[in-house]
Amino acid sequence: MSENYTPPKVWTWDKENGGAWAGTNRPVAGSTHDKTLPVGKHPLQLYSLATPNGVKVTVMLEELLALGHKGAEYDAWLIEIGKGDQFGSGFVEVNPNSKIPALMDMSVTPPQRVFESGAILLYLATKFGALIPQDHAGHTECLSWLFWQMGSAPYLGGGFGHFYAYAPFKMEYPINRFAMETKRQLDVLDRHLATAEWMAGGQYSIADIAIWAWYGNLVLGRAYNAAEFLDVASYTHVLRWARTIDARPAVIRGRKVNRTWGEAWEQLPERHDASDFDRIPAKA
Helix, strand or coil, rough: CEEEEEEEECCCCCCCCCCCCCCCCCCCCCCCCCCCCCCCCCCEEECCCCCCHHHHHHHHHHHEEEEHHHHCCEEECCCCCCCCCHHHHHHHHHHCCCCEEEECCCCCCCEEEEEEEEHHHHHHHHHHHCCCCCCCCHHHHHHHHHHHHHHHHHHHHHHHHHHHHHHHCHHHHHHHHHHHHHHHHHHHHHHHCCCECCCCCCCCCCHHHHHHHHHHHCCCCCCCCCCCCCCCHHHHHHHHHHHHHHHHHHHHHHHCCCCCCCCHHHHHHHCHHHHHHCCCCCCC
């Protein structure tokens, strides 16, 4: 790899391309091994990891339970993407794209698979009639911001995050390109939140959950060790919003589910009952 790189006429896969996650990336879809997914006792079966996309769904489920929706009880099974669990045959049946999170709704016949984090949030909001505005204007605004996040976050994660934190070596052009775009996106959010309490106006919704999982954690200093580099402190309205969401009890719980890194009090690798949170050590 160098500044003088010339693309070949026909690209071929170099398995030794280096960088974090290189061992699990490949240019073909489908399963690599047979593995049946476990199924627990609850209506909803989640197969995930506590990445930003996974956290969206566990926060959503904990928020629904906090609102009294007992049908949102769930089993959260750990999918270790660094070990290639997402390429097991059972997981690929639930999500042919081999990405977490993936959900099975066992409360309907036949059981319904749902994949892509935004689709899961929308499915659950529709199923329970919660965390999404019901009026036409609010509903439309919520969906606009939800899909903004789905389209924008790849520039943050796969763009800035990859080249700043995970690439084999630092490269000026991609870091500058994606840092610029990430800061533009933060400015979009900051300008909106200067006059709005929540992303969809006056109601906390799936738009807030989706965007917070990526951009909230970024400005709170939890992503890519890049808070100073991106000067996140200058986005004061985003910080206000992010800290407000971060303090919600359901969000505190949701962040811990399917997490296997960090402090012991932050981790609940699998969740099969609300009482599982009681087993986590207290924060030091």
